Amino acid sequence: MMRLLTALLMALSVAMLAPQSASAQSALPPAPYANRQLDDPALEAKASALMHTIRCLTCQSQSIADSDASMASDMRSEIRERIAAGEDPEAIRAWLIERYGDWISYKPTNDPILWPLWAAPVLLISGGGWLAYSRMRRRKGAKA
Amino acid sequence: MIAEAGLAALWLAAMLAGLQLVLAWTAVAQGNKEALRLVRPVAVAQGVLTGGAMVALIALFLRSDMSVYLVAANSHSMKPFIYKFAGAWGNHEGSMLLWIAVMSASGAAVALFERGLDRRTHIATLGAQAAISIGFYAFLLLASNPFKRLNPAAADGQGLNPLLQDPGLAFHPPTLYLGYVGLSVAFSFAVGALLTREVNARFARAIRPWVLGAWILLTFGIAAGSYWAYYELGWGGWWFWDPVENASLMPWLAATALLHSVSVLAARDALRAWTIMLAVVAFAMSMVGTFLVRSGILTSVHAFAVDPTRGSFILALLGIYIGGALALFALRVHTVNEGAPFDPLSREAMLVVNNLLLCVILGLVLIGTLYPLLTEMLGTSVSVGPPYFNAVIGPVTLIMMCFLVIGPSLRWRRDDPKAALRRTAPAVIAAVVTFGAVLLLADRPVGWLPLLGLTAAAAVAVASVAPLWKRNLLRTPLFTYGMVLAHLGVAVSVAGMASESAFSSERLAAAAPGDSFEISGYSVKLEKVMPIAGPNWTAMEASLVISRDGRVIATAKPQARFFSDPPTPTNESVQITRWNGQLYLVLGEALENGRWQLRIWWKPFVTLIWGGAAMIALGGVLALIGRVRRERPKPDRAPALDGAQALA
C-alpha cells in the first residue's frame, strides 16, 4: 500500500513538471510582462505603484500585484507595456475606471460619492479636537 | 457518544446560564441572600461544562469521527495531528464553540478569582456575563450546532483548507478569541458597575487586569495573524486593510483606549463616563467583527464560509446587547458624576487626547470598511483599500505619536510648561537627527509618510524611556517598566513599517538552474528544482543559494506545493532573516524552456514590525503582573489611590 502511495505521489510530481493544463484556468502561458519587471527601475516603480492600487477582477479582494489569477497577470502585463510606452499611470487608471467603474481602483477617485470618505477624518478630528478643547476649558474654569 | 455528551453539556450549560442570570437579578435587584451565594458556583459549573463540550469536539476531530458532520466537512484522516487538533476551531461552528467556551471560562474565572469588587457589583457582573452568554448559546445550539451527526457517516473528510495547515493556525484564532471574549468581561464589569452605581477607582482597579489580559491577547493575536499572512500568502504583504483584518483591529483600538482610560480612573478617579462607554464600545467592536467575518456582507480574502442567516442572528444579538448597554448608560449617566479636575497640561489631558485620537482611528477604520456597502446600496460599487486607509490613518497615527512623546512624562493633574519642554527636548533632538539622517543616507526618494514615521518613531523611542530617567531602577514598579516597554514597542513597530514601505526592493526573475540574481547586495542563485512529497501534499522545491560579498550565507528551499485534499495549490515561501531585514523568496510557476518564475524581495527591518508588537504585548504582561502583585487586596484596608505616585 505504501509503495503504491509513494508511486502515485512521484507520478503526480512528475506530472507537475509538465506545463499546467488544469481544469478551470487558461492553458496559455502568462503574458510577456505579467511577471517580468521593466528594465528601467523608475518606470518599474511607477508600474508597481499603480498595480498595487488596481483591484483584481476575479479575486475576493486583492490587488493585481498580489494575485496569480490569469486576468490579473494579463492586466499587469498590459499596464507594464503601457508604462513602458510612456503612458502616465493616472491615465491608465482613468482608462480602467472608464471601463470598470470606481470599483477597480483602490485609490479613491474624485467622484462625489466618495467625498464623505475624505470628509470623515476632517470631521472626526475637528470633532474630537473641539471635544478635548472644551473639556479642558471647562476643567480650567471649574478649577478657578 | 462523545458528540451527544458534548451537546448535552452545552444545553446544560445554557440552562445554567439562564439560571445564573435569574439568580443574579434576584440577588442584586431584590437583595436575596440565598441567590447571592449561588451565583458564583453556578458560573463555575457553567464554565466547566462548556469546557467539557470543547474538549469533546477536539476529541472528535482527533479521532477523525466522520459520523459528525463538522469533522467530515473540515478534517481528514491523513491530516497531521496538530492540524486535526487546531482544525476543531478552524471552522464556523467550532470557533463559535470556542468563543462560548472561553466566555464561560472567563465567567468562572471572574467568579473564582475576582476579589477587588464589592459583592453586589461582582454578582451584577456575573449576571451581565450570563445575559451575554445566553444569546451566544442560543446562536450555537439553534443555528450552528457543532455536534450535528452525519448519517450515513462519510468515508473520509473533505480536508481542511491547506492555507490553514500551518503552525500559525494553532495560535492565531484562540488568542484573538481570548481577546474578544476578554472584552466581554470588561463589558460585563461596566454593565455591572452601572447597575449598582459603583463606577469609581475601585471598580477601575478591579477591571484593569481583565482589560490588560484581553488587550495583551488581542495584540498578540493580531500580530500573529499579520505575520502568518506575511509568510503564508507569498506576497510579502503584512496588512491589507481587508475587512476581516479591520474587524480584529477595531476592538484592539477600543481596548487600547479603554486601557488608558481605566488607568486614569484608577489613578485619579476621572474619566468615568469615558471608561464605561469605551468598555461598551470595545465589546461592541468584538461583535461587529464577528458579524462582519461570518455574515458575508463584505468580500474578503479571509472570510469564513459565509451565511447571511447566521449574520442576521449575530446582528440581532449585537443590537440587543449594545442597545441594552447604551440604554442603561443613558439612564444612569447622571449618576456617573465628574471625577477630579485636571489642567490642559497634565497626564489626564494627554490621555484624553490619546483616547480621542484612538477613537478617531477607530471611526475611520469602521467608516472605510463599511463604505463600499453604503455606496452599493446607492447604486455604485467602490473599493476602499490601502490607498485610503494609509492616507488618513497614517497622519492621525503620527499626531498620536507626537502626543505620546509628551504624555507619559507629564505629571498628573497639572504640570509646568517649561519643565515639560525640557523633558521632551531629547526626543525632539532625536527626531531632528533621524529626519536628517534618513534624507542623507537613503538610496532612493523617500515618501513623506515613511519619513515622518521614522522621525516620530525615533522621538517616541527616546521619550518612552524618559519615565525611567533619574529613577532608582530597582525601586521602579514593574508596571512602569511595562509602560516603557509597550511605548518603546510602538516606536519599534512603526519604524519597521516605515522602513519596509520605503526601502523594500523587489525582483521578479525567470530563472533557469544555474542563474544568479542580484538584489540589494545579495546574490541569489538557483541550483535546481526537484519534486518532493509530504504527508498530504506534493511540491516542486527550489534550492537557492544566497551569498553576499562572495560568501555563501544561506540555502533556501521555497516550494510550490499542491495539497491533495481538497486539491489546492499553495506557496511555501522562505524568509532568510538577517539583523537588518529579511530576504523573502518565492518559487512561482514553471515557465517554458525549463525556466522557473522566482520572486525575491529584500525587506529592510521588516521583522521590527512584529518584534515591536511583541514588545507591546510583553509590556502589557509586565504591567499586568505588576498591577496584580501591587493590588493583591489586603483584607484590612483598601489599596491607596495611585495618585500619590507622581510618575506611576
Added chain:
Amino acid sequence: MKMKRSLILWVPLGAYVIFLAIASLGLNRDQQTVIQSRMIGKAVPPLEMPAASSSKPTLSTRDLANGKPRLLNIFASWCVPCIAEAPVLMQLAQQGVPIDGVAIRDARADVDQFLTRHGNPYERIGLDARSTLQFYMGSSGVPETFVVDGKGIIRYQHIGVIGPQDVDTILQKLREAGA
C-alpha cells in the same frame, strides 16, 4: 457640561443606529458583487484578432458594425460554465440571431475540440490571448455576452451563463438594438 456628557452617549448611539441600518440592508441584498461594464452605450473598440478556430473566420471588431445587431459571446474552452451555455446559444443561432465569439486565453486545438463537442453557434470567432478585448470592453470574466447594435455600439451586457430563462431578455435587447 451637560452637552459633553450627552456627546459621549449620542455619538456612539448614532453610530450604533447607523451601523444597524447599514448592516441590515446589507444582509438583505444580493450577495454577489458583479462588476458591470461601463462601456454600455459606447462603441466596441477597434481590435484585430487572430482566428480562434479552424472552421470559422476570424473576428475583427469592425465586423461588429456591419449593420446588423448581433451577440458577442465571450467564452473559453477551459470555462466549465460555458458548456452549460452552449445549447442555449445553439438555440439562439438557429432562431437566426447572429452570434460572434471571442475565445479568451485559448489555443486553436482546444477551441476546435470545444466546438465539436458542444456545438458551434458562431459566425466568426476571434482569439484573445491576453484578455485584451476583455479589458477594452470592461468584461470581467467568462462567460459574458454583449448585445452590439448595427453601428458597433454596445447596448447590453449579460454577465454569466445565458440560461433558458434569460433568452427572452436577450431577444428583447436585440430588438431594442434594432433587430
